[in-house]
Amino acid sequence: MKYDRTTYWLHAGLAFGVSAQLMFSLMMDAPRLGVPTGGMGDVFFQIHRMGGLGVLALLIVHWLWQLSGRASNGMKVLYPWLFKRRLSPSSTPRSIRGRLQVSAGTLQGLGLLIASLMAMTGLILYFGVTGDGGMSTFVTAIREVHSATAISLWIYLGLHLAISLLRFI
Known part of the structure; x- marks a missing residue:
């Protein structure tokens, strides 16, 4: 999938940030009532909290960029089911490559939604x-x-990584 420069860097930042957040979540100890704090697990928890704010900021910028209409893979690519014209039989890609591009865009859109839900619930926490x-x-x-x-x-x-690696086979 081709990206404009801004989308490319936002995607790279989110890929790194989300992956780091998931890794830190494995090593952290979230505070629990009646359990004394201290140790490396608490340090990783604090890194996770601060990193989560950074990922949230990237997500907000990414959403604003997508909604601006200047992104090369705008909302019609990420969420084709929201746009009837995209789903009409005459606009459905006939080639396998065209269908894979629509699927890749939809996969990216799904990831953006999941990461956004994660960030919003994290902000409430x-x-x-x-x-x-x-x-x-x-x-x-x-x-x-x-x-x-x-x-x-x-x-x-895991699926995103596996699918990304398939293009090298």
């Missing part, structure tokens, strides 16, 4: 969890969504 690990019922539910979304993001990342 950032402000909703107290230093000692306390949280409201709502924030506890958001933590569950955040954890479930992390699993989806791991699966997405």
